[in-house]
Amino acid sequence: MSMMLPLTLKDVVVRRRGKRLLGPVNLTLRPEGLTMIVGPNGSGKTTLLRVMHGVERLSDGSATWAVAEEEARHRQAYVFQTPIMLRRTVADNLRYPLQLIATPRAEIETSVNHWARRIGLEARMGLQATRLSGGEKQKLALARALIRKPDVLFLDEPCANLDGASTRDIESILQTALTEKTRIIMTTHDLGQARRLAGDALFMLHGVVHERGPASDFFSTPQTAELQAFFRGDIIA
Amino acid sequence: MNDILEGLVSAFWLVVTFDTDLMQISLRSLQVSLSALVIASVIALPLGTFLAIRRFRYRRLTISLLNALMGLPPVVVGLIVYILLSRSGPFGVLGLLFTPTAMIIAQVIIITPLIASITHQAMRELWAEYHDLLISLNTSGWQRIKTLIWDGRRNLLTASLAGFGRAIGEVGAIMIVGGNIDNATRVLTTAIALETGKGDFALALALGFVLIALAIGINISIHWLSRTEREGRW
Numbered sequence A: 001m002s003m004m005l006p007l008t009l010k011d012v013v014v015r016r017r018g019k020r021l022l023g024p025v026n027l028t029l030r031p032e033g034l035t036m037i038v039g040p041n042g043s044g045k046t047t048l049l050r051v052m053h054g055v056e057r058l059s060d061g062s063a064t065w066a067v068a069e070e071e072a073r074h075r076q077a078y079v080f081q082t083p084i085m086l087r088r089t090v091a092d093n094l095r096y097p098l099q100l101i102a103t104p105r106a107e108i109e110t111s112v113n114h115w116a117r118r119i120g121l122e123a124r125m126g127l128q129a130t131r132l133s134g135g136e137k138q139k140l141a142l143a144r145a146l147i148r149k150p151d152v153l154f155l156d157e158p159c160a161n162l163d164g165a166s167t168r169d170i171e172s173i174l175q176t177a178l179t180e181k182t183r184i185i186m187t188t189h190d191l192g193q194a195r196r197l198a199g200d201a202l203f204m205l206h207g208v209v210h211e212r213g214p215a216s217d218f219f220s221t222p223q224t225a226e227l228q229a230f231f232r233g234d235i236i237a
Numbered sequence B: 001m002n003d004i005l006e007g008l009v010s011a012f013w014l015v016v017t018f019d020t021d022l023m024q025i026s027l028r029s030l031q032v033s034l035s036a037l038v039i040a041s042v043i044a045l046p047l048g049t050f051l052a053i054r055r056f057r058y059r060r061l062t063i064s065l066l067n068a069l070m071g072l073p074p075v076v077v078g079l080i081v082y083i084l085l086s087r088s089g090p091f092g093v094l095g096l097l098f099t100p101t102a103m104i105i106a107q108v109i110i111i112t113p114l115i116a117s118i119t120h121q122a123m124r125e126l127w128a129e130y131h132d133l134l135i136s137l138n139t140s141g142w143q144r145i146k147t148l149i150w151d152g153r154r155n156l157l158t159a160s161l162a163g164f165g166r167a168i169g170e171v172g173a174i175m176i177v178g179g180n181i182d183n184a185t186r187v188l189t190t191a192i193a194l195e196t197g198k199g200d201f202a203l204a205l206a207l208g209f210v211l212i213a214l215a216i217g218i219n220i221s222i223h224w225l226s227r228t229e230r231e232g233r234w
């Protein structure tokens, strides 16, 4: 369990060019497990995730961790919806986050080898990362995010456009991270994946948290008509 | 027509026999333009990178200024440098007019905006690509600059090569500030202008061959660099 949590969002609002993209959101994230964020396109999932990670400017309200902001910044990682590959080799992409924090070289190599094996890219360490397939890039981005052993991991639709095998690999890595007490907050379009992984869940609609609850209740007995409609696959206005 | 054919033949011989005049002029050209390239790169590469990733008060103005400077006719640059370095000018006491140093100064002024502008363009694209990741990884300002320079090194090399290409082929400014003095400030372009005027096509063409070879070499390098860039290989 991490000392960083709970994370508390208080009256958070994000406005861009006069348009309200998010909020007001009031939310406390408990210290353990995996929180799944679902909702239709444009409902504010990505914006909420970025707010939590501290990379989105707030127009109003506050997001606070249980530790000082500087320390919190060091202990979290984020996997973007479109993986960002450094124009370097696979191995150098894995090394990069550790080099930034001046990790001893031997330690870096041990971690890099471990993660290369874990994501099945040990034979392609010297390949330029930009030449990997979509699924491989996503796995590399995930490994690069986990290599610093963050307390909190954010993932924005990590399996969008991936085939079954890659999705399974990624979910298995996430399960392992969970057993090692990494706090995970992620979004997904895949309701099957949401059911498989979620400890608790949030339903975003029009920039606000429309419904939330522990996974057991959230998926079996949705309370609002909108979430019921979302699960049926209806288009929500 | 015969003149030109004869010229071509003797030009060929001048090149393959490493004619002393030809060698000397070519080497001086390289010396002047490479010096200008190094100085301009030292100024322009960090400047272009800085402009791409830092927001500051006069950023837009600086970029406009850079683009305006890029359009300066070399002859006008030559004129300005001439006035500044002439005996009655502010830097007259240095006695630099009609020396290779004056030519280097003029070329630095001509190619620095070009290199900075290409660098800025390339680095802005790379920064847009990397921005979210580098912020998320909690990098310091200095770490960001190092990462961009390292991963954008092919673009930086391309920018420098483009500057070198412009410098080595330039004639207007260096003719004015260098004076095209034999054994002192005569370089490929000014010598070609002179020999053509005299009607000595052999030497002019031989010098032209060398210049063309240099230009082609530079362009092949740029092409190769941007291809390896696209394919993501070094």
Ligand SMILES: Nc1ncnc2c1ncn2[C@@H]1O[C@H](COP(=O)(O)OP(=O)(O)O)[C@@H](O)[C@H]1O
Binding pocket: A016, A017, A021, A039, A040, A041, A042, A043, A044, A045, A046, A047, A048
């Ligand atoms: N920088 C921005 N400027 C203006 N609008 C934005 C910006 N980023 C996102 N949006 C808009 O904000 C809304 C929420 O976006 P997002 O959080 O990406 O939703 P989701 O991830 O649920 O699809 C969308 O309508 C999107 O178009």
Ligand SMILES: [Mg+2]
Binding pocket: A045, A046, A047, A081, A156
């Ligand atoms: Mg999104």
